[in-house]
Amino acid sequence: LGLRHNLYLGTAVDMAALDDPADPRYRQIVGSEFSTVTAENVMKWESLEPTRGSYDWAAADELVTFARQHDQRVRGHVLAWQNQLPKWLTDGVADGSISNAQLRDLLHKHITDVVTHFRGKIWQWDVVNEAVSDPWDTPPTLHYKGFWAEHLGPDYIADAFRWARAADPKALLFYNDYNIEAFGSGDPANDKTQFVYDMAKGLLARGVPIDGIGSQGHLGTQYGNYDTLQVVAALKKFSALGLATAFTEVDVRSEVTEGMGSNEINPRLQASAANYHVLLQACLADRHCLSFTVWGFTDKHSWVPGTFTNEGLANIYDENYQPKRAYNVLRGDLIYA
Numbered sequence: 001l002g003l004r005h006n007l008y009l010g011t012a013v014d015m016a017a018l019d020d021p022a023d024p025r026y027r028q029i030v031g032s033e034f035s036t037v038t039a040e041n042v043m044k045w046e047s048l049e050p051t052r053g054s055y056d057w058a059a060a061d062e063l064v065t066f067a068r069q070h071d072q073r074v075r076g077h078v079l080a081w082q083n084q085l086p087k088w089l090t091d092g093v094a095d096g097s098i099s100n101a102q103l104r105d106l107l108h109k110h111i112t113d114v115v116t117h118f119r120g121k122i123w124q125w126d127v128v129n130e131a132v133s134d135p136w137d138t139p140p141t142l143h144y145k146g147f148w149a150e151h152l153g154p155d156y157i158a159d160a161f162r163w164a165r166a167a168d169p170k171a172l173l174f175y176n177d178y179n180i181e182a183f184g185s186g187d188p189a190n191d192k193t194q195f196v197y198d199m200a201k202g203l204l205a206r207g208v209p210i211d212g213i214g215s216q217g218h219l220g221t222q223y224g225n226y227d228t229l230q231v232v233a234a235l236k237k238f239s240a241l242g243l244a245t246a247f248t249e250v251d252v253r254s255e256v257t258e259g260m261g262s263n264e265i266n267p268r269l270q271a272s273a274a275n276y277h278v279l280l281q282a283c284l285a286d287r288h289c290l291s292f293t294v295w296g297f298t299d300k301h302s303w304v305p306g307t308f309t310n311e312g313l314a315n316i317y318d319e320n321y322q323p324k325r326a327y328n329v330l331r332g333d334l335i336y337a
């Protein structure tokens with residue numbers, strides 16, 4: 001996939017599925033269809049350090065080895081994020097046994113230890129993930145949100161990039177977020193893409209080592225389509241700052257209720273494919289867009305139904321590993337005018 005354009009095509013990998021002997025298609029497709037992989041969960045802090053001070057690298061190392069065996073590049077996901085933190089960390093902060101100064105030291109140690117462990121093996125790191133609020137949050141004016149900003153203030157973002165760079169000078173360091181596929185009003189108070197753009201520009205002006213912006217690309221057919229040119233414009237504005245870009249977690253979900261027949265499902269599959277097409281074409285239009293990663297490739301193993309009631313059909317293969325229209329879009333076999 002993607003070879004004709006020198007674009008890396010990737011998938012998030014669910015390690016339980018990769019290792020399930022009863023599900024051999026999963027492993028076969030990961031190994032044969034993609035040129036880059038991302039750990040869906042096993043490089044997150046709760047997986048790597050479930051008990052304070054003792055690391056469990058096994059699953060993450062296994063993915064890195066798999067990638068090397070299949071000539072694939074690895075996106076590292078994720079260093080500083082407010083979700084999937086180990087319980088010892090969040091409990092320690094809640095009960096006051098970990099002060100904010102100690103918390104900052106723990107984040108420094110975490111980033112240093114993890115990036116050092118994988119030094120030379122990770123192509124792009126998602127250093128900071130989802131640090132910005134959404135217009136539906138309280139207050140609606142966009143702001144830095146979540147555990148790290150609340151305890152350390154927004155400067156943790158610059159710190160995280162500096163610590164990551166110190167531990168692996170060659171890895172590309174990304175800020176990663178959703179709902180930043182296109183610019184909106186241009187007002188950073190309510191336009192998340194503008195807020196992230198201003199953040200990145202500010203970090204660069206201060207000499208912070210940020211190399212790229214990861215646009216997740218979690219879309220839904222019920223929200224309609226972006227226009228390709230809108231998405232191209234966003235990518236090019238980031239690349240004009242000297243940053244690389246990447247689509248990092250693409251999936252396009254639909255509303256789906258039980259017993260829905262193919263007559264109702266087909267238009268959803270088509271709309272889903274059209275959205276994949278828009279993001280892919282935009283990425284192909286800007287040579288600074290380095291990779292296009294789908295957040296899982298089969299509806300059999302998707303985070304969507306567990307998070308959004310009555311939503312699914314988000315991936316490029318169905319739950320029986322039959323390729324869908326979106327698969328043909330990524331192959332370059334299907335063009336939507």
Ligand code: G3I
Nearest residue numbers: 040041077078083084129130178216218249295302303307
């Ligand atoms: O590992 C446990 C397992 O032991 C237990 O039996 C099971 C019961 O629920 O839970 C398992 O953990 C789940 C984990 O995925 C692994 O499957 C968690 O409950 C579940 O919350 C977790 O969901 C992940 C989610 O991040 C959590 O934040 C999804 O798989 C993963 O796709 C999703 O990925 C995020 C990106 O990292 C960042 N951007 C958004 C994206 C989608 O939410």
